[in-house]
Structures are given as structure tokens and as C-alpha cells.
Amino acid sequence: MSAVNMPAELPRRAAPKLSVPRLPAAVRWGLWGICNAFALYLIVALYAQGQTVFALLGLVVAGIASFVFINRRAYAHRYIFPAVAGMLVFVIFPLLYTVGIGFTNYSGTNLLSFQQVQRYHLGQTYLAGERFGFSLHQNDDGELRLSVDKGEQGVWVSAPLQGEPEQSEPLEMSPVGAVDDLGKALPLRDVIRLRNQLEQWVLRGNDGHLLRLYGLREVAAVEPLYQLQDDGALLNNQTGERLVANNDIGFYVDAEGQRVTPGYSVYAGWSNFAKVLTDPKIRGPFLQIFVWTVCFAALTVVFTMAVGLVLASLLQWEMVRGKAFYRLMLILPYAVPAFISILVFKGLFNQSFGEINLMLDSLFGMRPAWFSDPTLARSMILIVNTWLGYPYMLLLCMGLLQAIPRDLYEASAMDGASPLDNLLKITLPLLIKPLAPLLIASFAFNFNNFVLITLLTRGGPDILGTTTPAGTTDLLVSYTYRIAFQDSGQNFALAAAIATLIFIVVGAMAWLNLKLSKVKV
Known part of the structure; x- marks a missing residue:
């Protein structure tokens, strides 16, 4: 056989390069200089006002921005820097600041710094x-x-x-x-x-x-009124009494050890965290609220999942007509703002004038004390939260049920399986794996469901015999809020310590969610 002459290979043309319009170097460096000058001005202004922590935050953000702009190897990071800066400012910094407050005695009586308290006394x-x-x-x-x-x-x-x-x-x-x-x-x-x-x-x-x-x-x-002495004490020019700074409690004290307000914030170590676990008047309500928070979040997930799965299964039933209308009506609560639904239910459960008690009174002669009885108050919260949360589970289950092959149900029918067998051996095993991360996310959300508790019960009825404001329907997040902003002492440090513990729990659940989702991090 004669060899076939193959045509010579044509030279490859280089792919045309896409030209990205760029600003002239002088303009880019000018903008960089203006932005850095403005950032430096803000940092100096914050430092001059005594906001050292915020000035340091601004310096870190500005420094990272300058590094990303100057370093050629970090060119790709310029596009994700705004997200990183937002995370630093609005997530990491508040978290670290809150943890830091938990190691101080920062409260309504110890709001100022030592220098501010000293200036206050010297100004009297x-x-x-x-x-x-x-x-x-x-x-x-x-x-x-x-x-x-x-x-x-x-x-x-x-x-x-x-x-x-x-x-x-x-x-x-x-x-x-x-x-x-x-x-x-x-x-x-x-x-x-x-x-x-x-x-x-x-x-x-x-x-x-x-x-x-x-x-x-x-x-x-x-x-x-006061004169600063060489040893740092304050001499009362009117009475001759000396005030000495006690850095253990954050107050100036007189010769008898009496505190002179205002106080200043000092490092308190692990005392706030230890107080949560050792002080009986704090440990008792904290553990009670912690158990209720876990039960509330878990029961909410179970109830919403059960209601959503049952309704989704009914909507898959071939004998049901008008499925589109039923889907719309069942999902409608999801479209109503939650605070409106909560306030409506608050009126419905009113003990004296609520429609629910009026109906129970006319039928059974009873008027349950929904807001003053701890068991009934918790039951009411679970009922309302189930109503608010079932549409979300309904949507999830509707999509997942349609993905299950119908052949499995037909084969089980031929084997004489009952609907309960189908639910336990086919539906739930195939739903639970894709639903697991979403159920954990729902648990974490309800773990911090502040709006529901605040609008519906405000944490009541209160737990008696405590040194901090605590209620039987409080979640940890609402309990922390009441300590920080409703307690007469406004113990921000104790609230920060509890918030740190909440973060550890929720962070652990987020890590578990990532593991179950098999997300590589």
C-alpha cells in the first residue's frame, strides 16, 4: 500500500487575549493615597476620642486593604476583600469584643474607664x-x-x-x-x-x-472637691478624707471601704463564667432556661417536620383535587411577617378576652391561664412556633417527596405493606439524609428565636428567687438580653459571658451541620 501524504499541520493561532480596561497608574495610586489618608484621619480621630479598640480595628482593615492593593500576588483577593472586611467588622470584631467584655466587670455601675472616673471626681x-x-x-x-x-x-x-x-x-x-x-x-x-x-x-x-x-x-x-495626690489617691479638700482606687472591684473606696460611684471597668478573669456555674441563684435559672431552650428548639423541629411531612404527603395523594389552591393556602402563613402572626396569636390567647378562651369557656367552662402558668405558656409558644415554621418544612418535604421513585411504593404495595410501613421504611429513610442539615439549621435558628419570646410572653412568667431577671419561657438569648438591658444593674459582663457560651453551642451545631453536609472547609 502506498503511503498517503498527509497535509502539513497548520500553525496554531494564539487565542486572542481579552483586554480588561484599567485606570492609569497615576490615577490608581492617587485614589489609593486619598482612601488611605481618609482612613488614617478616621483612625486618628477615633484614637483621639479614646476609642482605642475601634481605632485598632480600622488600622487592621486599612492595612489589609493596602496590602491587597499593593501586592500583585494578592490581585485576586481584591474582589473578595469587601466580604472579608465586612466579616471582620460585623462578625469577628463584635464576637471578640463580646468575649472580651465577658472577662471584665462592665455593667451599669462600671461603665467608664479609670481615667474618666478620675476626671469626674477631680471635676467636682x-x-x-x-x-x-x-x-x-x-x-x-x-x-x-x-x-x-x-x-x-x-x-x-x-x-x-x-x-x-x-x-x-x-x-x-x-x-x-x-x-x-x-x-x-x-x-x-x-x-x-x-x-x-x-x-x-x-x-x-x-x-x-x-x-x-x-x-x-x-x-x-x-x-x-478632690485633689490628686502623688500615690494616686484623691484627697477630699472639704473633709480631709482620702479615696483609694480598688482595682479588684473597680471603685474608689473611702477609709471604711464604702464604694464611691461611679465605678470603672477592670479585668475580672473567669469570674463571670464561674458565676454562671457556681452561684445557685444564677446557676439554677440558667440550667432551667438552657434545658427549656434545647427542648423548645428540638420540639419545634419535630412538630414542624411532622406537620409539614403529613401535609406534603396529603398533597401528593392522587385523589386530592385542587392541589394548587391547597398549596397556596398552606404556604400563605410563610408570607405573613412573623411579628404580625405573633401579635395576632397573643390576642387570641388572651385569658380574659381572647377568642380561644371564650370558645373553651363556652364549651367546657374553662379559661386556661396561658400567660401565667409555666406549662401552658410553654405549650402556647410551641403551638405558635409550629404554625410559623411548618410552611418551611412543607416546602422542603414537597420537593423531596417528588424525588422519591414511585416504583418503590408500588413494589411495597405488592408486598402488602401498610402506609405506616411506607412511611417508616421508605419515606423517612430517604428524606432524613437530605433533610438532616436543614433540620440542624432550623434547630440553631430556634435556639436563638428572640422575636417570638419577646413579642409573645416577654419571658414570663418569672422565676422567683433569682438575682437576675429570668422567666420560665425565656430562651438563653432573651435571658441574656434581660440581664444586659432590663436588669437594674445592667450586668453587661455576665450577659457577654452567657452570650459566649451560646456562641460555643451554636458554633458546635454549625460545625455539625457542615460535617453532615459534607462541605469541605
């Missing part, structure tokens, strides 16, 4: 002499002066109130006759408007005493 004054009436004058040049009537000593006028007030440099006063243009006296409404500014000025009287604003019509000889 006491009345050390007489009080004199004054008037505020303004001349044609716009200069403001204080005119002080000292009775037999005459009328004395201050130097113009100009610039920033200096506590260490009081304004000298001179007789009224020595001032050429005093100007007219301003009405009281102008004194009220300028009160904050006038309170900052210190006048030196003709007798050497310092005068400060004392009310809206008088100035008085006042002296600083």
Missing part, C-alpha cells in the same frame, strides 16, 4: 464662699463679659470671654468703672443658651477667691 466642686448675682453683657464688638454684683464691694466685671476656657488661668476682674464699653445685659434665655460655655469659665475675684457659675443667676466661690 463644693461651695467655699458667698454667692453673688451676675448678668451677662455683650457690647457692639460682640464681646461677652460677666458683671458680678458683690454688694458693698461694688460691681466687678470680667475680662472678655474669648478663646477656649482655661481652668488654670482664671479671668481677672476689674471694677465696672474701669470698663469703657460694657454693653447691654442679655436676657435670661441667652444665659440658658450659653450655660454650657459659661460653666467652663473661672473668674478670680478681687479678694482672690475663684468664682464659677452657680445656677442661672448666681456665681459662687467654689473649690475643687
